Amino acid sequence: MKFYVITIFPDLIELFANFGIIGRAARSGLIKIEPVNLRDFAYSKHKQTDDEPYGGGPGMIMKPEPPYYAISSVRKADNNTKVILLTPQGREFSQEIAEEFSKEESLCFVCGRYEGFDERIRTMVDSELSIGKYILSGGEIAACAVIDATARLLPGVIGNSESLIAETYGTNPEYPQYTRPAVFKGMEVPQILLSGNHEKIRQWRKEHSYKKGEYK
Ligand code: SAM
Numbered sequence: 001m002k003f004y005v006i007t008i009f010p011d012l013i014e015l016f017a018n019f020g021i022i023g024r025a026a027r028s029g030l031i032k033i034e035p036v037n038l039r040d041f042a043y044s045k046h047k048q049t050d051d052e053p054y055g056g057g058p059g060m061i062m063k064p065e066p067p068y069y070a071i072s073s074v075r076k077a078d079n080n081t082k083v084i085l086l087t088p089q090g091r092e093f094s095q096e097i098a099e100e101f102s103k104e105e106s107l108c109f110v111c112g113r114y115e116g117f118d119e120r121i122r123t124m125v126d127s128e129l130s131i132g133k134y135i136l137s138g139g140e141i142a143a144c145a146v147i148d149a150t151a152r153l154l155p156g157v158i159g160n161s162e163s164l165i166a167e168t169y170g171t172n173p174e175y176p177q178y179t180r181p182a183v184f185k186g187m188e189v190p191q192i193l194l195s196g197n198h199e200k201i202r203q204w205r206k207e208h209s210y211k212k213g214e215y216k
Helices: 010-016 020-027 065-077 095-101 119-124 140-151 198-208
Strands: 002-007 032-037 082-092 106-110 127-130
Touching (some): 002 010, 020 140, 065 082, 065 106, 065 119, 082 119, 082 140, 106 140, 127 140
């Protein structure tokens, strides 16, 4: 699966694409993460990607031309890609959307900065996505979160695909887990997990599985 990320900070995306499960998947060719430098599509003398808002107001707004040319270039190279604008007003990301996305061949994320986008940029994309009800200073962390949650659902990305089944929001919910040592600072691992009785362990895990939103 291919992920394009249109951004003024391509190095941030490069860094993310190098570590852990995502880095391994990228190196093995299961996914490809391609940062697209928005400034390469800013054709003004000073490569400006922002400007003052018409009508006045605080801060700067992302200009429409650089995203327009960057999106056109990605679409020209890959006409299967779905272009997603990262905005706090978009559809809220969830595990269901990650599953939906994992069936796509290619996604292209457009990261905002400053006070947000010139409104005309909304007409250039297929959809808008938010990662939650809060304001980030840019779309890059949102893009990384969405790529991470989506890519780990792709076949082969996670070594043991059974890990995906017993996960919060998965088919069977996650349950409390322990590793060595059996006693740490007086806190003991439940005896049943040391018993070797697989049926009793399965029952215990079922009884103790987390409910969504249990820990606040
Ligand atoms: N003034 C804008 C508003 O109130 O909607 C916020 C702009 S924010 C400082 C800059 C950029 O960060 C946004 O254009 C968007 O790309 C990204 N961003 C911020 N919060 C986000 C969220 N919750 N989900 C996705 N992207 C977000």
